[in-house]
Amino acid sequence: xxxxxxxxxxxxxxxxxxxxxxxxxxxxxxxxxxxxxxxxxxxxxxxxxxxxxxxxxxxxxxxxxxxxxxxxxxxxxxxxxxxxxxxxxxxxxxxxxxxxxxxxxxxxxxxxxxxxx
Amino acid sequence: xxxxxxxxxxxxxxxxxxxxxxxxxxxxxxxxxxxxxxxxxxxxxxxxxxxxxxxxxxxxxxxxxxxxxxxxxxxxxxxxxxxxxxxxxxxxxxxxxxxxxxxxxxxxxxxxxxxxxxxxxxxxxxxxxxxxxxxxxxxxxxxxxxxxxxxxxxxxxxxxxxxxxxxxxxxxxxxxxxxxxxxxxxxxxxxxxxxxxxxxxxxxxxxxxxxxxxxxxxxxxxxxxxxxxxxxxxxxxxxxxxxxxxxxxxxxxxxxxxxxxxxxxxxxxxxxxxxxxxxxxxxxxxxxxxxxxxxxxxxxxxxxxxxxxxxxxxxxxxxxxxxxxxxxxxxxxxxxxxxxxxxxxxxxxxxxxxxxxxxxxxxxxxxxxxxxxxxxxxxxxxx
Numbered sequence: 001x002x003x004x005x006x007x008x009x010x011x012x013x014x015x016x017x018x019x020x021x022x023x024x025x026x027x028x029x030x031x032x033x034x035x036x037x038x039x040x041x042x043x044x045x046x047x048x049x050x051x052x053x054x055x056x057x058x059x060x061x062x063x064x065x066x067x068x069x070x071x072x073x074x075x076x077x078x079x080x081x082x083x084x085x086x087x088x089x090x091x092x093x094x095x096x097x098x099x100x101x102x103x104x105x106x107x108x109x110x111x112x113x114x115x116x117x
Numbered sequence: 118x119x120x121x122x123x124x125x126x127x128x129x130x131x132x133x134x135x136x137x138x139x140x141x142x143x144x145x146x147x148x149x150x151x152x153x154x155x156x157x158x159x160x161x162x163x164x165x166x167x168x169x170x171x172x173x174x175x176x177x178x179x180x181x182x183x184x185x186x187x188x189x190x191x192x193x194x195x196x197x198x199x200x201x202x203x204x205x206x207x208x209x210x211x212x213x214x215x216x217x218x219x220x221x222x223x224x225x226x227x228x229x230x231x232x233x234x235x236x237x238x239x240x241x242x243x244x245x246x247x248x249x250x251x252x253x254x255x256x257x258x259x260x261x262x263x264x265x266x267x268x269x270x271x272x273x274x275x276x277x278x279x280x281x282x283x284x285x286x287x288x289x290x291x292x293x294x295x296x297x298x299x300x301x302x303x304x305x306x307x308x309x310x311x312x313x314x315x316x317x318x319x320x321x322x323x324x325x326x327x328x329x330x331x332x333x334x335x336x337x338x339x340x341x342x343x344x345x346x347x348x349x350x351x352x353x354x355x356x357x358x359x360x361x362x363x364x365x366x367x368x369x370x371x372x373x374x375x376x377x378x379x380x381x382x383x384x385x386x387x388x389x390x391x392x393x394x395x396x397x398x399x400x401x402x403x404x405x406x407x408x409x410x411x412x413x414x415x416x417x418x419x420x421x422x423x424x425x426x427x428x429x430x431x432x433x434x435x436x437x438x439x440x441x442x443x444x445x446x447x448x449x450x451x452x453x454x455x456x457x458x459x460x461x462x463x464x465x466x467x468x469x470x471x472x473x474x475x476x477x478x479x480x481x482x483x484x485x486x487x488x489x490x491x492x493x494x495x496x497x498x499x500x
Contacts, residue, residue: 049168073250
């Protein structure tokens with residue numbers, strides 16, 4: 001991934017992923033509009049809630065020769081509302097409706113993590 | 118409105134063409150299409166080339182040695198909808214009376230890329246972020262498949278049945294890459310790619326091919342005249358937070374435009390070539406194209422209506438799943454198949470008595486939209 005020219009996360013004590021809210025339509029855009037974007041003045045930056053629910057998912061099975069283990073990819077719906085795509089860590093397989101939290105990840109910027117009890 | 122005709126068409130077999138350069142591959146289709154249309158090169162007044170990953174000015178490269186004498190060549194890229202978009206633009210020029218007769222061809226050499234999924238267009242923050250996390254087209258369709266199985270009265274075997282049907286059709290088509298039939302058990306037992314989609318539910322990624330059609334304001338060619346009743350190309354709207362990923366909105370919108378402009382109802386369509394890049398796609402497009410009511414895709418498939426011999430055969434060519442999907446060539450090859458079907462030239466896979474045909478393809482590869490482009494064409498053969 002090319003290093004983004006904008007912040008994915010807030011710098012609050014408990015950081016949140018950031019989105020942009022369209023000042024006219026109130027729709028949320030993720031990732032946030034970069035500050036140098038011509039569209040920046042039409043948006044405000046807002047924090048995304050830390051927990052959402054899996055809308056759909058797949059488990060990718062890489063080619064055997066890659067040696068890579070299967071991994072889950074999800075669409076997750078967060079309050080806002082806003083839907084994010086990303087990787088799920090720490091669970092064998094997700095389920096639709098399952099609550100997941102978002103956390104920082106050095107490789108992907110963010111990942112989802114099951115908060116299933 | 119002025120009638121526009123497809124007066125001839127041809128395609129190469131979709132398969133691996135090792136060692137064949139783009140001009141030779143494209144020329145195989147171009148020369149046969151011109152012959153099929155019965156037009157001399159001097160009658161062609163413009164050329165449209167559809168290609169996605171072959172590099173700049175591929176159209177001029179392909180026709181440089183064919184003696185077209187410097188006529189305009191337009192290179193068209195709209196991802197997997199490139200071929201259909203080229204036909205759409207060619208029709209515009211004919212309707213505007215800019216030209217009388219034009220050539221449209223599509224070509225792609227995916228084997229040159231070495232395999233794997235088609236890369237996304239990453240010159241965008243969102244797409245780059247999502248692609249880094251693992252977004253690829255099989256994953257996008259697989260998530261639709263997961264949701265489909267969650268919401269609908271459907272099982273993985275229903276997804277597999279799409280591949281079984283289209284592989285049967287492909288077994289009858291000498292131009293298809295996959296010529297062998299398969300079974301639901303084989304499809305489900307093939308290697309898992311992106312749950313719930315197994316390998317045989319994904320169109321082959323190692324394929325080359327070219328297809329060409331001649332469009333004209335005048336009737337011509339060898340068979341009964343085939344008219345382009347309508348042609349729609351639309352772009353994807355930005356995804357919203359609560360979008361239903363089972364609602365192929367962009368394709369439904371293109372289909373509504375095409376039906377309305379043609380004055381044709383979905384029930385009048387006799388044969389369909391649609392964009393079955395993955396099995397789940399064909400089921401979603403049954404509903405988006407109005408072939409099935411919302412929620413009725415699986416019952417339609419199970420009824421046999423979309424199989425050869427059924428009420429409205431879908432992908433008699435084998436579709437992308439069996440015929441193969443060389444991106445830029447796909448939309449043009451769909452037109453070629455419909456031309457042959459409507460003129461009664463489709464051999465063992467002939468849909469008897471077909472009068473109206475529909476072609477649909479979609480182009481994707483960026484995050485944040487359902488698809489980037491979708492195109493629907495309706496063709497009719499003269500009685």
